[in-house]
Amino acid sequence: MSSDVTRVSVRVTGTVQGVGFRPFVYALAARLGLSGFVGNDSDGVFAEVEGSPAAVAEFLVAVRRDAPPLARVDQVVSEKMQPYGTAGFLIAPSAPGAERTALISADSAMCADCLAELRDPADRRYAYPFINCTNCGPRFTIVTDVPYDRPNTTMAPFAMCGPCAAEYHDPANRRFHAQPVCCPACGPRLGLRGPDGSPVGAGDPLAAAAALLRDGQVLAVKGLGGYHLAVDAASEDAATALRARKHREDKPFAVMAAGLAAAQQLCEVDEAAAELLTSPRRPIVLLPRRPGTVAAAVAPGNRALGVMLPYTPLHHLLLEAVGRPIVLTSGNLSDEPIAYHDEDAFARLAEIADAFLTHDRAIHIRTDDSVVRVWGGVAGSELAEHGREMLIRRSRGCVPEPVRVPARFPRPVLACGAELKNTFCLAKGDRAFVSHHIGDLENAATLRSFTEGIEHFGRLFGIEPEVVAFDLHPEYLSTKYALDMDLDSCGVQHHHAHIASCLADNGHDGPVIGVAFDGTGYGTDGTLWGGEFLVADLAGFERAGHLRPVPMPGGAAAIRQPWRMAAAYLRAAFPGGPPAGLDVVKRNARNWAAIISLAERGVNAPVSSSAGRLFDAVAALLSVRDTINYEGQAAVELEQLADPGEAGSYWAAVTGQGPFCIEGSDLVRAVAGELAEGTPAPLIAARFHNGIAALIEDGCVLARERHGLDTVALSGGVFQNVLVTERAAVRLAARGFRVLLHSRVPCNDGGISFGQAVVAGARDRNDGVGPGLRRGGSGGCPPG
Ligand SMILES: [Zn+2]
Ligand SMILES: [Zn+2]
Numbered sequence: 013m014s015s016d017v018t019r020v021s022v023r024v025t026g027t028v029q030g031v032g033f034r035p036f037v038y039a040l041a042a043r044l045g046l047s048g049f050v051g052n053d054s055d056g057v058f059a060e061v062e063g064s065p066a067a068v069a070e071f072l073v074a075v076r077r078d079a080p081p082l083a084r085v086d087q088v089v090s091e092k093m094q095p096y097g098t099a100g101f102l103i104a105p106s107a108p109g110a111e112r113t114a115l116i117s118a119d120s121a122m123c124a125d126c127l128a129e130l131r132d133p134a135d136r137r138y139a140y141p142f143i144n145c146t147n148c149g150p151r152f153t154i155v156t157d158v159p160y161d162r163p164n165t166t167m168a169p170f171a172m173c174g175p176c177a178a179e180y181h182d183p184a185n186r187r188f189h190a191q192p193v194c195c196p197a198c199g200p201r202l203g204l205r206g207p208d209g210s211p212v213g214a215g216d217p218l219a220a221a222a223a224l225l226r227d228g229q230v231l232a233v234k235g236l237g238g239y240h241l242a243v244d245a246a247s248e249d250a251a252t253a254l255r256a257r258k259h260r261e262d263k264p265f266a267v268m269a270a271g272l273a274a275a276q277q278l279c280e281v282d283e284a285a286a287e288l289l290t291s292p293r294r295p296i297v298l299l300p301r302r303p304g305t306v307a308a309a310v311a312p313g314n315r316a317l318g319v320m321l322p323y324t325p326l327h328h329l330l331l332e333a334v335g336r337p338i339v340l341t342s343g344n345l346s347d348e349p350i351a352y353h354d355e356d357a358f359a360r361l362a363e364i365a366d367a368f369l370t371h372d373r374a375i376h377i378r379t380d381d382s383v384v385r386v387w388g389g390v391a392g393s394e395l396a397e398h399g400r401e402m403l404i405r406r407s408r409g410c411v412p413e414p415v416r417v418p419a420r421f422p423r424p425v426l427a428c429g430a431e432l433k434n435t436f437c438l439a440k441g442d443r444a445f446v447s448h449h450i451g452d453l454e455n456a457a458t459l460r461s462f463t464e465g466i467e468h469f470g471r472l473f474g475i476e477p478e479v480v481a482f483d484l485h486p487e488y489l490s491t492k493y494a495l496d497m498d499l500d501s502c503g504v505q506h507h508h509a510h511i512a513s514c515l516a517d518n519g520h521d522g523p524v525i526g527v528a529f530d531g532t533g534y535g536t537d538g539t540l541w542g543g544e545f546l547v548a549d550l551a552g553f554e555r556a557g558h559l560r561p562v563p564m565p566g567g568a569a570a571i572r573q574p575w576r577m578a579a580a581y582l583r584a585a586f587p588g589g590p591p592a593g594l595d596v597v598k599r600n601a602r603n604w605a606a607i608i609s610l611a612e613r614g615v616n617a618p619v620s621s622s623a624g625r626l627f628d629a630v631a632a633l634l635s636v637r638d639t640i641n642y643e644g645q646a647a648v649e650l651e652q653l654a655d656p657g658e659a660g661s662y663w664a665a666v667t668g669q670g671p672f673c674i675e676g677s678d679l680v681r682a683v684a685g686e687l688a689e690g691t692p693a694p695l696i697a698a699r700f701h702n703g704i705a706a707l708i709e710d711g712c713v714l715a716r717e718r719h720g721l722d723t724v725a726l727s728g729g730v731f732q733n734v735l736v737t738e739r740a741a742v743r744l745a746a747r748g749f750r751v752l753l754h755s756r757v758p759c760n761d762g763g764i765s766f767g768q769a770v771v772a773g774a775r776d777r778n779d780g781v782g783p784g785l786r787r788g789g790s791g792g793c794p795p796g
Contacts, residue, residue, distance in 0.1 A: 019048070019062035019095040024075060026086035027115040027413065028057045029160040032146030034103050035188040036080045041101045044071055051104030054159050054474070056115075062095050081147055082117050082292070084413070103183060116155050116472055118409050119236050119379070121294040121323035123148035125186060130325050136175065141218070141326035142200045142373065146190040148292070150324075152412055153237045154192060156376050158472055162191045166374035173198035200373035202326070207366055209358030218326075221369040222333035230254050232343055232357060232365035236324055237379025237408045237448075238350035239343030239357045241364060242268075246336060251309035257364040258345060261641040264311035265341040266296045266318035266381065270331040275319050278305045278337060284400045285386045293409030294323035295382035310339055315652045320381065323409070330369070342380060349451050349458050352378040377468060378461055379408040379448045387734040403758045404732060405433070407449040412472070414443035415756050415766060418519045419550075421773040426466065426477035426499070428490035429765035430506065430533075432643060433758075434458070436466055436490075437765035438475045439773065444516075445473055446757055446766045453489040463493070479776060481768035483509070485534035502772040506533025506764065507544045508553045510727035512774075513767030514759070515550060518752045520723070521774075522549030525556065525715045525749075527708055527740075529623035530728035530760070531571070531644070540564070542622030542728070543676065545711045547719050550774035556715045557672035560584075563617035564625060565610040570617075574628035574646045575600050575638035578680075579607045580617075581629040585681040591688045596632050623704070623730050626676045630683050630700050634693045644729065651733050654697035662703035666710050674711060679703045698735075705739035712744060725752040727767075729760040 024033070029052055037050040037059055046063035061071055076085045122130070126143045129135040137143045144150065157164040172180060176195050179187040187193045194200065204217035213220065224231050228250040231242045241258065243250035245267045255261065269275040272286055279299035281289065288297050301317035311317050320340070322328040331338065342350040343361055351357035352375040358368065383405040403410075420442045427437040434450040447465050451458045470476060481502040482494035494501065504512075510533075511526030526546040535541035536555075543559030562580050564570035570577055575596055582590040582597075590597060597604055610617045624647060631646035632638050636653055640646050662682035665675045679700055686696050712724050724744050731737045731753070741751045757763040 016064055017062060017095045017097070018065050018068050019060060019093045020068055020072070020090045021093055022059045022061065022072065022075065022088065022090045023056065024059070024085060024088050025056040027082070027084040027117045028079075029116065029158075030151050030191060031082035031117050032080040032188070032190070033057050033083055035146065035183050036078070036083075037075065038101060038103055038183045040071060040074055040078070046071060047098050047100055049102040049104050052159050052161070060093065062098065082120055084115070084117075086416075103189070115414065116158065116160055116412055117151045118293070118411055118413050119151050119153050120148045120292040120409070121321075122325050122328065126325065127328065130328060137195050139329060140196045140199070141202055141324070141329055141371070142192075142194055143325045144190065144192050144194075145186045146188065147186070149190070149192050150236055150373075153375050153377055153379050153408070154373070155472065158474075160191060165191050166376050167192045167194065170194055170199055170373075200371045202369065202371050205358070205368040205370060207362055209355070209362070209368065212367070217369060218329055218333055221367065222330060224367055225334050225338060229366040230257065230364060232361050232368045232370075233326070233330065233340070234354075234357070234368070234370045234375070235327070236375070237377070237381075238352035238375060239361065239368075240340045241343050241361070243339045244334070244336065245306040245310055245339045248307040248309055251307040251339060254339065254341070254364070255309055258341075260346060262312050262645060263642040264314050264316070264318060265339045266320060267306060267310060267337050268320050268322060268327060268331060268340040269337045270328075271321060274337060275321065278302060279317050279319055282386070288384055288386060288401060289319065289321050293382060294320055295384045295409060296320045298383065298385045298404070306337065313649060318383065326369075326371075347452055348455065349461055350378055350380060377448070377465070379411065380405065382407045382410050385732070385734060387738060401755070402732065402734070402737075403754065403756075404760065405449050405762060406435075406446065406758055411448040412445055412469070414445050415517070417442055417444055417516050417770060417773070419521070419773065419777065421769070422776040423478040424475045425479045425481060425769045425772045425776075426494075426497075427481040427765040427768035427772065428483070428494045429768065430483055430761040431485065431488045431490060432531075433761040434462060434490060435762050435765045436462065436469075437769040438466070438469045438473060438477065439769040440473070440475045444766055444769050445469055445475070446763075449762060459489055462490070479772050481772035483534065483764070483768070484536065502768075502775060504768040504771045505536055505553070507541055507546060507728065508548055509764045509767030509771060510759070511546055511548045511553065511725050511767070512550050512771045513757055513763040514725040514727040514752055514754055515548075516766065516770040517754050517756050517763075518725075520725075520752060523547055523719075523721055524549075524723040524725045524752065525712050525719070525721050526553065526725045526727065527712065528728040529708075529730035531624035532620055532622045540618055540620035540622060542620060542624055543626065543674070544621065545672070545715055547715065547721065548725075550770055551778055555671045556719065557666070557668070557674065557711050558621040559623060559626065559676045560673045561619035561621045562625065562676065563611040563614060564620050565607045565617045567616055567618055570625070571628075573639045575632040576607050577625045577629035578632035579604060580611045581626065581677055581680040582633075582684065583608055583611055584677040585684065591684055593688065594633070594684060595635050596638070599635075599638060623676075623728070626679070626704075627730070629680055630697070633680065633683050633687065634697060644732075647730070647733065650697055651701070651735050653694055654701050654735055655694035656698065656735065658695050658698035658702070660695070660699045660702065661706050662699050664703060664707045664710075666707070666714055672711065672714055674707050679707075701733070701735045702739055704730075704736050705743050708740045709743040709747060712749060713747060716749075722748065723750040723752065727754065727759045727763070731759045
């Protein structure tokens with residue numbers, strides 16, 4: 013009977029464009045014997061299907077359950093319609109739409125099918141460096157506009173050849189509607205250029221590039237999100253030359269290995285790390301390094317190595333041709349943003365690279381590699397599985413995947429982020445689009461990628477912000493940018509943003525005890541904070557306690573020279589003068605008195621409760637280093653010095669009736685005392701780390717007594733330190749706290765924009781009534 017036919021219109025939202033969704037729907041409808049059509053518009057995928065009620069019902073389940081690998085289905089909404097009695101199933105051409113909420117997927121590493129074709133001499137794409145399909149390849153980095161169709165990508169100038177067009181139009185083909193589809197006959201081409209950017213020689217550019225690398229030269233390679241600089245990872249001379257030319261003194265270089273087995277020769281790779289290394293995101297994974305496998309200059313003084321596996325066909329071919337791991341570091345000078353336009357790269361990298369391995373597919377948006385750490389989690393607790401992966405930088409392969417939040421944003425928000433490791437965030441509905449890593453907003457080029465990035469995201473995701481959120485630091489360029497906008501504004505204290513970010517990362521509204529430990533952030537009292545215990549919800553916070561502020565002699569100079577913090581902390585710990593014979597005093601004898609005097613008189617010595625500066629002080633005391641060459645270096649090396657088997661701990665006093673104050677100088681006194689007794693530095697470093705975990709525990713216990721809260725959120729750059737995070741989480745769990753850690757956004761300043769956005773959203777939901785909690789006061793303890 014014909015009454016046994018139903019028809020529904022279906023709308024699928026989420027990341028459903030550029031991931032093979034229409035062919036998937038087509039195949040599904042064919043399998044179930046349904047007629048109708050499917051299409052793409054700016055909101056996602058729409059379809060109408062007609063057939064037996066059972067088949068239609070199965071369709072509505074399978075459309076979510078069996079979605080293609082790169083798809084993320086947020087919602088499937090269906091509505092019953094009058095049957096048409098049509099036969100056959102069609103794929104409708106894309107139509108431009110008014111509202112743009114369709115999601116563009118992140119760039120994805122080459123899939124196994126494409127890799128097999130790449131290696132198959134009989135395949136027409138054999139050894140073709142731009143092979144891709146519906147399940148893999150460039151996406152975010154080549155998209156210029158929505159909807160996601162070839163004319164709106166940087167593949168637009170390449171007209172498909174007959175065979176490629178046939179695959180593109182064949183619903184049964186793996187390349188059906190794969191927008192970047194191409195082949196050697198019609199697609200981008202590789203070229204080798206000299207240091208001045210002019211083409212060199214005939215012959216195979218890839219073989220020539222590999223020969224250059226084997227010969228110890230520096231090669232610039234155009235990747236997915238920008239240019240990398242490559243050298244033979246085993247060559248001390250090449251790595252040293254690259255450091256000198258790049259003006260990068262110590263900051264570790266990442267290494268690309270041909271495959272998992274090659275990575276295992278460089279580093280200890282456990283199961284979780286292997287999974288991350290081979291995931292479609294292909295991040296740089298920081299792993300314990302095996303000694304003597306790469307040149308010392310690759311990661312000087314570092315027990316870890318950042319490793320990644322090839323994620324483009326070009327990487328696969330290059331690694332196979334070189335035959336051993338290569339350094340693959342960002343194509344830039346010092347702290348500039350990575351180059352991604354050819355002419356800009358030729359100009360800026362001319363002094364660094366001996367040659368350029370490049371091609372004619374443009375990169376539309378600069379995207380750095382993502383970076384993750386792996387750690388054990390906390391056995392026997394809720395965090396057992398949770399902690400395996402720690403995001404350090406969320407960028408290529410992750411962005412622009414939105415972070416979903418439980419409470420909707422009443423109005424679209426732009427959050428401008430922090431100054432260092434900047435990201436911005438555009439949020440609307442229940443989605444927060446946290447940008448790729450922009451970098452340190454200190455130079456014009458980075459600021460330009462910040463402003464251009466905001467425009468691009470706004471266009472791609474159809475978000476016109478009505479509220480702008482920003483850091484309270486008046487000198488941040490991101491803050492100045494925000495204040496220049498004619499929008500409702502929402503200033504968010506730096507550490508509150510960290511805690512709000514962690515809350516929303518966990519789908520939690522608060523209130524919680526938030527422990528925000530980092531370098532520095534601007535406090536509501538105009539001093540620099542960074543060792544904070546906040547009682548916070550999404551809308552507001554109260555400063556419950558903090559490390560006792562200590563002068564930073566010379567201001568910013570004290571950040572670059574940790575020995576100055578050692579001087580300031582020793583002065584606080586030993587009012588009568590430090591014990592005799594401390595190496596840090598001897599090494600800096602010439603300037604010691606002057607620095608103590610700055611701290612004493614409070615001249616050019618802003619006080620700060622920063623936990624990062626306490627790590628710096630101890631690193632200098634233990635002779636890890638007196639000056640740093642990149643942000644966080646002293647703390648990174650101090651963590652590596654610590655003996656992970658040591659359970660002993662130092663102890664810091666907690667005092668104060670209002671916001672409590674923790675005496676960080678107690679830890680410094682213990683460190684100096686044990687140093688004088690000749691205790692080995694790895695034990696002291698471990699006891700210091702355990703002491704930080706213990707003071708976090710003590711602060712949280714006191715905050716629980718005072719505020720009746722038993723959930724703790726840990727955020728801020730200090731929690732990139734696995735030893736601190738793990739020890740603190742274990743202690744807190746043992747005391748009956750529920751512990752919230754980050755998983756979808758970084759705990760460092762890369763997560764600040766997300767935190768600012770959710771604070772702005774929460775205050776907006778409060779309908780202008782103001783923060784749910786009183787804003788933080790100035791704190792009750794005088795500087796030590
Ligand atoms: Zn593929
Ligand atoms: Zn072709």
